[in-house]
Each structure stands twice: as C-alpha cells, then as structure tokens.
Amino acid sequence: MAMLHTVNKSSFDRNTFESCLRLAKEGSSVLLIEDGVYAAMKNTTAAEQINSAMGTLTFYVLGPDMDARGIKADALIDGFKIVDYNGFVDLSIEHDSVQSWL
Amino acid sequence: MKFGIMINEGPYNHQAADSAYQFAKAALEKGHEIFRVFFYHDGVNNATRLAVPPQDDRNVTKMWQELAEAHKLDLVVCIAAAQRRGILDADEAKRQGKDADNIASGFRISGLGQLIEAGIQADRLLVFGD
Numbered sequence A: 001m002a003m004l005h006t007v008n009k010s011s012f013d014r015n016t017f018e019s020c021l022r023l024a025k026e027g028s029s030v031l032l033i034e035d036g037v038y039a040a041m042k043n044t045t046a047a048e049q050i051n052s053a054m055g056t057l058t059f060y061v062l063g064p065d066m067d068a069r070g071i072k073a074d075a076l077i078d079g080f081k082i083v084d085y086n087g088f089v090d091l092s093i094e095h096d097s098v099q100s101w102l
Numbered sequence B: 001m002k003f004g005i006m007i008n009e010g011p012y013n014h015q016a017a018d019s020a021y022q023f024a025k026a027a028l029e030k031g032h033e034i035f036r037v038f039f040y041h042d043g044v045n046n047a048t049r050l051a052v053p054p055q056d057d058r059n060v061t062k063m064w065q066e067l068a069e070a071h072k073l074d075l076v077v078c079i080a081a082a083q084r085r086g087i088l089d090a091d092e093a094k095r096q097g098k099d100a101d102n103i104a105s106g107f108r109i110s111g112l113g114q115l116i117e118a119g120i121q122a123d124r125l126l127v128f129g130d
Helices: A016-023 A034-040 A045-053 A063-068 A085-094 B016-029 B041-047 B060-071 B079-084 B090-095 B113-121
Strands: A003-007 A029-032 A058-062 A081-083 A097-101 B002-007 B033-039 B075-078 B107-110 B124-128
Touching: A003 A016, A003 A034, A003 A085, A016 A029, A016 A045, A016 A097, A029 A034, A029 A085, A034 A045, A034 A058, A034 A063, A058 A063, A058 A085, A063 A081, A081 A085, A085 B016, A085 B124, A097 B124, B002 B016, B002 B041, B002 B113, B016 B033, B016 B041, B016 B060, B016 B124, B033 B041, B033 B060, B033 B113, B041 B060, B041 B075, B041 B079, B075 B079, B075 B113, B079 B090, B079 B107
Parallel strands: A003 A029, A003 A097, A029 A058, A058 A081, B002 B033, B002 B124, B033 B075, B075 B107
Antiparallel strands: none
16 A cells, blocks of 8 residues: 655754654655745755655655755755646545654 | 545645645646635634734635635534634624624534544645634
C-alpha cells in the first residue's frame, strides 16, 4: 500500500521528518511542504538521510513553498521532484492514503 | 474523487490554513469534490467574522467563505474547540448567556461526529496543522 507522507516543519526544528523517514514503507512517497522544504536542500545534515532513502522512497517538494523561501531548483538534492498544488492533489490521489506529519 | 480536509491551526499563525485552502482550491479546479472541511483545535479561529486583517493582506475567513459559496462546501467547526476559544453561533451564544455571536456565515458549528463521517465518506482525508 503506497502512502503519501507530507512533512510541513523544518527538519532543523522538529523531528517529524526523521520519524517519517524511519517509518515510511518502501514504495511510499514523501512530499515536503511549508517549512518542510528546507530539508530538500543540498549540503545539510538532512541530505545524508535523504540520499540513503532515495532508492526506497520517492521525494517531492512543493514548488510554491520553495519560491516563498527563496529556494531555487538548483539548490535541491538530486532526485527531488518539484510539484505545484495540482501535483499535490494528484499525488494524494495516486497514493492509497495520506499521512500528514505535524 | 472525494476529499475531506481537517484544519488544526488558526489563520496568520504558520501556514496550515493557507496550505489547506490552496489544496482545496486546486482539487476543486481539477473537478474533485470536497466532502467537508473540518476546523478543529485552533483551526476554529478561521471561522470568526470579526477579524479585520490589514487591507493589503489576505482575508483567510473570506477566502473560505467565497470558496464555500462557489462550490457549496460544508465548513464545520468543532463545537468543543469553538467554545473554548469564544467562537459562537447565535444559538450557542444564547445558550451560554453571552451577549454576542461571531461565527462567519458559511461556517456551521457541529461535533466530532462530522469529522468521523468525513473520514468515512471521503476517499482521502488530509490534515493541515501545526
């Protein structure tokens, strides 16, 4: 059962992103929204965890929330896919359920 | 597809109320249905009609009202969470002996059963909060 996990807080502020990575099953997807988008940036302490999970999970980041924080596409870890709100809606449909990590 | 949306955070706090609105708007524009929007915890503060945000800022309550009007959305505010935070409709104000009510039109006060029903009836339930 593929699940969409959304994380909305910075991984440098709370541990929800770390919990999400630990508990998400293979084949699931993680969508970073709001302050959660900071974890998608290269060269941070979160990058290592993401790189090692890249093979089993699919990573997405919400473009409008990147833009609001001045994060450019070239600052992202390789493999991240950028979606807009339409893409967020599509992802929630493509997966069997949505888990919001708050 | 049918969506249920739960909002646990007030407006102008972090971003949850805005994210939920943008998601709902995108889903409706794509032709999907929103079965219900349930406002819980501090999320009930989205339902006051007395808020006066600066003119150059968005009016979150009004955004929900307009979206609800255009798409016949059911905006439900949790009664227990609302009473704790002073969000009252006319009936509740009278019952509690208060001199005024403040719920915005388009919102209605009800109970947690409405959230459970949304979880059952909707194909996906999305939670936005702090």
